[in-house]
Amino acid sequence: MTTTSPDLRPLSGLVVVEVGGTIPVAAATKLFSDYGADVVKVEPSGGASLRRIGPFPGDVPDLESGAFHVALDTGKRSVTLDLDSPSGLEVLTRLAERADLVLLHLPLGEARTVREDLMVLGGAEGGPHVVVLSEHGLDGPFAGRRENGTSLFAWTGRMHQHSLPGEEPLRYAPYLPEMQWGATAAAVSLACVHSTEHGGQRREVEVSAVEALTGNVDTWFLQWEFTGAEMPRASGQSKAAYPAGCYRCADGYVVFASANPPFFNRLCEAIGRPELAEDPRFLTPAEKALHFDDFFEVLDPWLRERTRDEIFTYLQSFGVMVSPMLDPSEVVTDRQAVARGSFVTHELPATRSEGGTTLLAGPPFRLDGAWDVAAAPRLGEHTDEVLRELGYTTTERLALFRAGVTG
Numbered sequence: 001m002t003t004t005s006p007d008l009r010p011l012s013g014l015v016v017v018e019v020g021g022t023i024p025v026a027a028a029t030k031l032f033s034d035y036g037a038d039v040v041k042v043e044p045s046g047g048a049s050l051r052r053i054g055p056f057p058g059d060v061p062d063l064e065s066g067a068f069h070v071a072l073d074t075g076k077r078s079v080t081l082d083l084d085s086p087s088g089l090e091v092l093t094r095l096a097e098r099a100d101l102v103l104l105h106l107p108l109g110e111a112r113t114v115r116e117d118l119m120v121l122g123g124a125e126g127g128p129h130v131v132v133l134s135e136h137g138l139d140g141p142f143a144g145r146r147e148n149g150t151s152l153f154a155w156t157g158r159m160h161q162h163s164l165p166g167e168e169p170l171r172y173a174p175y176l177p178e179m180q181w182g183a184t185a186a187a188v189s190l191a192c193v194h195s196t197e198h199g200g201q202r203r204e205v206e207v208s209a210v211e212a213l214t215g216n217v218d219t220w221f222l223q224w225e226f227t228g229a230e231m232p233r234a235s236g237q238s239k240a241a242y243p244a245g246c247y248r249c250a251d252g253y254v255v256f257a258s259a260n261p262p263f264f265n266r267l268c269e270a271i272g273r274p275e276l277a278e279d280p281r282f283l284t285p286a287e288k289a290l291h292f293d294d295f296f297e298v299l300d301p302w303l304r305e306r307t308r309d310e311i312f313t314y315l316q317s318f319g320v321m322v323s324p325m326l327d328p329s330e331v332v333t334d335r336q337a338v339a340r341g342s343f344v345t346h347e348l349p350a351t352r353s354e355g356g357t358t359l360l361a362g363p364p365f366r367l368d369g370a371w372d373v374a375a376a377p378r379l380g381e382h383t384d385e386v387l388r389e390l391g392y393t394t395t396e397r398l399a400l401f402r403a404g405v406t407g
Contacts, residue, residue: 008369009036014193016040017095017128018076019083019114020105021048023175024209025133026072027182028103028189033075034363034373040099040386041076042083042092045407047379057348057356063379064349068175071360074346075374077382080407083114087405093117094390096128100196101189105133108144119204129192129203133185137208147209149177156213161220164235177213184212239292240285243267246325249303254311257321270318271302332359344373380407 014037018029021043033039041048050072051063063069079095082088083106096102096118104114111132121127135152136142150171153159163169185207192203214221223231238244243256243264258267265277276282276298281291303311308324315322326334332343346360363371383406387397400406 010370012036015099017099017102021050022105023050023068023178024182025103025105026050027179028185030072030074031186034371039076041078042081043078045080070376073376076377078377078380079383079386080380082405085405087400089117097121099128102128103131127202131185131189131205133207135209138206149175152177152209152213155210158219161233164233181209181212240289242292247303249306249308249311251307253325254308255323255325263321266318267320270315270320273298
């Protein structure tokens with residue numbers, strides 16, 4: 001679905017090179033391609049690892065139709081290169097010479113080699129900004145380690161807080177850490193571009209996943225630093241501050257954040273029990289903690305007689321902080337999302353899974369004439385096109401193909 005003219009998009013004219021083809025680097029460069037930049041995705045002849053991550057339509061594995069490729073490679077151009085060969089590195093260097101920004105996520109040895117080649121371009125005053133993604137950074141005893149989302153959360157300490165006393169820690173949703181890591185890389189990349197436009201010099205940046213995730217808002221490091229103690233994670237509903245958290249209703253769950261005045265008082269009024277807000281059992285935190293069951297005897301039947309939408313609509317009229325808990329199918333059909341066009345229909349490539357359409361998330365922020373989500377490229381679809389732009393002759397392009405440098 002095209003929503004604007006590419007000429008109006010704020011990053012139009014910017015050239016970005018993506019190397020590595022992993023989820024975090026693809027997530028970082030998607031921001032650039034959707035907002036107008038020319039993003040050239042450099043892949044090995046067998047395709048980036050991102051292409052092999054499902055789910056796939058009809059459970060048919062295909063390099064062109066994996067969910068993460070379709071969603072994160074929108075609007076990019078695909079070039080296949082063998083970066084283990086001198087000729088492949090030479091092509092990458094020529095590509096980077098015309099780029100404003102290069103983002104790469106490769107194994108440590110390859111990352112260092114490619115970074116060194118790119119950093120000689122134009123000296124300190126010219127060439128692209130180079131943003132290197134790595135799990136632990138490019139130096140230190142763990143520099144060469146590869147991680148997945150689960151192990152990243154384990155390293156950052158964030159998994160520790162998602163556990164109950166005496167129980168094993170819980171993991172987050174798949175690939176959430178990689179997406180957060182990519183968002184950090186996108187932010188610093190945009191900052192580099194901004195600095196260039198205001199007279200700043202080219203930058204070389206490292207984005208360590210562990211460091212990016214450790215400093216995220218979802219961490220209890222500061223509580224430990226200030227108090228010297230871990231903050232325990234309680235199971236079930238809070239019986240000290242309530243209603244706060246998930247509560248069952250007629251067709252699922254609603255989420256409250258109404259433990260304190262004025263929201264607690266408004267809730268009592270809304271459910272027809274305004275006197276509870278002045279009841280000594282609920283006036284102070286100490287007393288309230290002793291009388292959860294008394295309040296729940298009133299609230300629970302009231303909730304179970306009503307649907308999520310009825311509860312939300314009614315309590316919102318009283319200014320109570322409450323929301324329905326939606327599953328993915330309900331998120332895309334939610335009337336607010338429909339009214340806003342928060343999801344867009346996207347054509348799938350005609351592959352062994354027979355193409356079709358899917359839904360993709362719409363723009364992460366709204367700016368008139370700024371956003372366009374184009375199709376994800378086929379593997380190597382733009383190799384010859386990009387080589388021509390770089391000035392390679394027909395003879396040279398054929399030689400690179402025959403040598404297996406391009407695919």
